[in-house]
Amino acid sequence: MLIQIKNLTKTYQRHDGAINAVDNLSLDIPKGSFVTITGASGSGKTTLLLMLGGLLRPTSGKMVYNGNEINLHKEEELANFRSNHVGFVMQSFALIPYLTAVENIMIALNVKNSDKAKNRKGALELLEWVGLDDRTTHYPKELSAGQQQRVAIARALANNPDLLLADEPTGNLDPGLSEEILGVLKEINQNHNTTIVMVTHSPMAAEYGNTKIQMKNGKLHTHVSNVIAEQIN
Numbered sequence: 001m002l003i004q005i006k007n008l009t010k011t012y013q014r015h016d017g018a019i020n021a022v023d024n025l026s027l028d029i030p031k032g033s034f035v036t037i038t039g040a041s042g043s044g045k046t047t048l049l050l051m052l053g054g055l056l057r058p059t060s061g062k063m064v065y066n067g068n069e070i071n072l073h074k075e076e077e078l079a080n081f082r083s084n085h086v087g088f089v090m091q092s093f094a095l096i097p098y099l100t101a102v103e104n105i106m107i108a109l110n111v112k113n114s115d116k117a118k119n120r121k122g123a124l125e126l127l128e129w130v131g132l133d134d135r136t137t138h139y140p141k142e143l144s145a146g147q148q149q150r151v152a153i154a155r156a157l158a159n160n161p162d163l164l165l166a167d168e169p170t171g172n173l174d175p176g177l178s179e180e181i182l183g184v185l186k187e188i189n190q191n192h193n194t195t196i197v198m199v200t201h202s203p204m205a206a207e208y209g210n211t212k213i214q215m216k217n218g219k220l221h222t223h224v225s226n227v228i229a230e231q232i233n
């Protein structure tokens, strides 16, 4: 298993009382799987995703990564987990407007390595993966929404993550562009064996998953997996 979460709970204190956004949830995510998460607004999808990526500390419960328990109380350990293993793609592409496509990816690579020529080469390679090698020196505003999301996906892959987390990555795209982006994610999952967990409102998008989860009130409502353990080990 890539990630195992056990009895994970996130409690928020609100003016109307405490709410368990994620409520005693346990889940195994096999290596190489493509997990899709659906559920009504407020059911806890984003909260779960942020905890999976080490961006949000659970109130209780535990997380095991590749067989090793992550110490959720040590900020440094969470930070290492994030930077070594996790990539994020959001609904709003969150690109830096005054940097070109290739530069948006280079700054993610520069964090780990200061060799600019090497990083440019790496960034161009990532743009090729997402089918955007002909738009490398364009600024975000010169790109279509679908192209901007491709840049954001390439940036999320910059640290060569084992786990790619996506929160409504097609939420701002029309159906045609959504299918293109979903195709890019599927390719990354299949060709690079990157495990993907994607939150989506769209039943069509959810079909891209080989493990489909539906959340309700912070809990797993349904969980259907077509992943055969032997195939993905």
Ligand SMILES: Nc1ncnc2c1ncn2[C@@H]1O[C@H](COP(=O)(O)OP(=O)(O)O)[C@@H](O)[C@H]1O
Pocket (backbone or CB within 6 Å): 012, 013, 014, 019, 020, 021, 039, 040, 041, 042, 043, 044, 045, 046, 047, 048
């Ligand atoms: N920072 C926060 N403070 C208080 N309540 C929050 C916070 N973030 C989320 N919630 C609440 O937790 C529940 C789950 O939210 P969320 O994970 O964003 O759901 P989803 O992504 O499925 O729409 C909701 O009731 C939401 O209002």
Ligand SMILES: [Mg+2]
Pocket (backbone or CB within 6 Å): 045, 046, 047
């Ligand atoms: Mg959400």
